[in-house]
Amino acid sequence: xxxxxxxxxxxxxxxxxxxxxxxxxxxxxxxxxxxxxxxxxxxxxxxxxxxxxxxxxxxxxxxxxxxxxxxxxxxxxxxxxxxxxxxxxxxxxxxxxxxxxxxxxxxxxxxxxxxxxxxxxxxxxxxxxxxxxx
Numbered sequence: 001x002x003x004x005x006x007x008x009x010x011x012x013x014x015x016x017x018x019x020x021x022x023x024x025x026x027x028x029x030x031x032x033x034x035x036x037x038x039x040x041x042x043x044x045x046x047x048x049x050x051x052x053x054x055x056x057x058x059x060x061x062x063x064x065x066x067x068x069x070x071x072x073x074x075x076x077x078x079x080x081x082x083x084x085x086x087x088x089x090x091x092x093x094x095x096x097x098x099x100x101x102x103x104x105x106x107x108x109x110x111x112x113x114x115x116x117x118x119x120x121x122x123x124x125x126x127x128x129x130x131x132x133x134x
Contacts, residue, residue, distance in 0.1 A: 023089065026086075026088045026091065026092035027086050027088050027089050028086075028088055029087070029088030029091060029092070030087070030088070031087040031088070031114050031117060031118070032114060033111055033114035033115055033117075033118060034118075035118040035121070035122075039114075039115045039118050039119075040115075040118055040119050040122065042112070042115045042119075043115035043116050043117070043118050043119025043120070044119050046108065046112055046115060046116045046119070047116060047119050047120065050104065050107070050116075051116070051120075053065045054066055054069060054073040054101070055073045055074065055076060056073070058077065058123070059075070059076035059077050059120065059123030060076070060077045060123075061073040061074055061075035061076070069100045070099070070100055071099070071100055073101075076120050076123035076124060077123045077124055078124065079124040079125070082121070082123075082124035087114075087117050087121075090116075090117045091113055091117055094113045094116055094117070095113055
């Protein structure tokens with residue numbers, strides 16, 4: 001029994017280490033989708049369909065389902081916190097999920113996930129800074 005418990009602990013540690021290595025690699029990923037008007041519009045549609053119920057219409061983490069969750073949704077309007085997260089990290093989090101947030105690897109294409117990152121970034125900018133690239 002003790003051996004089984006030790007094996008389970010080792011497997012969990014190995015899995016966690018693999019996730020951290022993947023996250024470290026993801027941090028370095030560059031967003032290949034420029035925040036154009038079209039990309040932001042697509043990202044907004046994706047956000048409305050898949051993210052808004054938890055993260056809120058304003059991206060403040062106060063969506064309709066937020067109170068039901070075991071972990072509070074991220075507040076995307078916190079510019080200081082958002083500046084510490086790379087686009088690659090957001091892409092990885094959207095791709096892999098983290099309980100209670102589902103993974104979107106099989107639900108959204110890579111470009112759709114990058115467009116989501118572009119749109120989510122707009123919540124932490126000042127209104128004057130939101131003008132997208134042509």
